[in-house]
Structure formats: structure tokens, C-alpha cells
Amino acid sequence: MTPQLDARARRSQRALLKAGLELLNTNPEATLSDIAIHAGVGRTTLYRQYETREKLITAIAIDCLETIDEVTAPIEKQAKSALDAIRLLFELAMPLTQEFQFLMNLDQLVEDNPEIIEINEKQKKEMIEVIEYGKKKGEINKSLPTTWVINLIEGLFYIGWLQQKQENFSPQEVAKLAFTSFSKGVSTH
Numbered sequence: 001m002t003p004q005l006d007a008r009a010r011r012s013q014r015a016l017l018k019a020g021l022e023l024l025n026t027n028p029e030a031t032l033s034d035i036a037i038h039a040g041v042g043r044t045t046l047y048r049q050y051e052t053r054e055k056l057i058t059a060i061a062i063d064c065l066e067t068i069d070e071v072t073a074p075i076e077k078q079a080k081s082a083l084d085a086i087r088l089l090f091e092l093a094m095p096l097t098q099e100f101q102f103l104m105n106l107d108q109l110v111e112d113n114p115e116i117i118e119i120n121e122k123q124k125k126e127m128i129e130v131i132e133y134g135k136k137k138g139e140i141n142k143s144l145p146t147t148w149v150i151n152l153i154e155g156l157f158y159i160g161w162l163q164q165k166q167e168n169f170s171p172q173e174v175a176k177l178a179f180t181s182f183s184k185g186v187s188t189h
Contacts, residue, residue, distance in 0.1 A: 020035045024057065025105070032050070068093060068096055071096060085134075093157070127153070
């Protein structure tokens, strides 16, 4: 493949992933043809890259998870505490509400996929470590079950997405609101 064709294939792939993310978030029944049209890509190009709807959905999910990992990578070096890590998570990841929405609805779109499960479990494990560390350091109320705190964070991302879509809040505004709500609800201070 020539560099020019390779670049074109990558642009088509990005367009398909973006179009799939947008369409499947608004219409889980969107077809591959719908996605190809929305991406401005021919169906032949779509099928060359993703033979089935499930393969495209899997690729979108993996792209979402990798994007979240990439955006949140600086947290480990920048966070001064567990609570600060949660603040940074909201601040850095709140603009990715489309990705979070897609991942929350993933079980409706595709059956269990080992690669997605592995990435998702890794992220969940990292979140559990932050929460447990926060409990150990006395920043997060020890009486709250860790799964409750994780679900609270996910719920705040969902509320952030709604506020952005329905009320035109900026990602920065909802990140601040999410952290305030989170810290007031779980903090021991």
C-alpha cells in the first residue's frame, strides 16, 4: 500500500469510527450503510475495513477506551491525592461524554468481547485502586462501598453528558459540578 493510500485508509477509518460513535449513540439500530453515508465513505470502503456491524462496534469501543486512557494518562503524575485524581478525571475526561455514553450502552450493541472486557477491566481496576487509596488516606469515606463510589462517578459522567446536551453546559462547567458533587458526597473533610 502506498503512503497516500495508507493515509486515505486511516482517514476513512477515523471517519467511520466517528460517524459510528455519533450515530449509534443517537440510534442504536443504525445500519452500516447509515454509518457509511454519515462518514462520507463508500460502503465498499466500510466493508473493506469492517466486515460486520459487530466488528465496527468493537473497533469504536476499543477506540473509546484507548482515547479515555490517553486523555487520562497524565493523572498519575499530576494528582496530589486520590481526591485530586478524581478531580483530574472529571476535568480531563468530561469532554469525552460521547465515548462514555457509547461504552455505557455497549452491552445493548454487542455481545461480550474479550478485548473490550480486558481494557474495561484494566480501567475499572485502576479506579478501584484510586478509591481504595483515597479510603486508606482518609480522603474518601470508608463506609461507602467501592462499587458505590465507582457507580457514582459513572453517574456523574452521565449527568455531565446530559447537562452538556440539554443545557449547553461546557465540559469544564460540568467537570467542576461533578467534582463538587462527588467531593461533598464522599469526602471525609
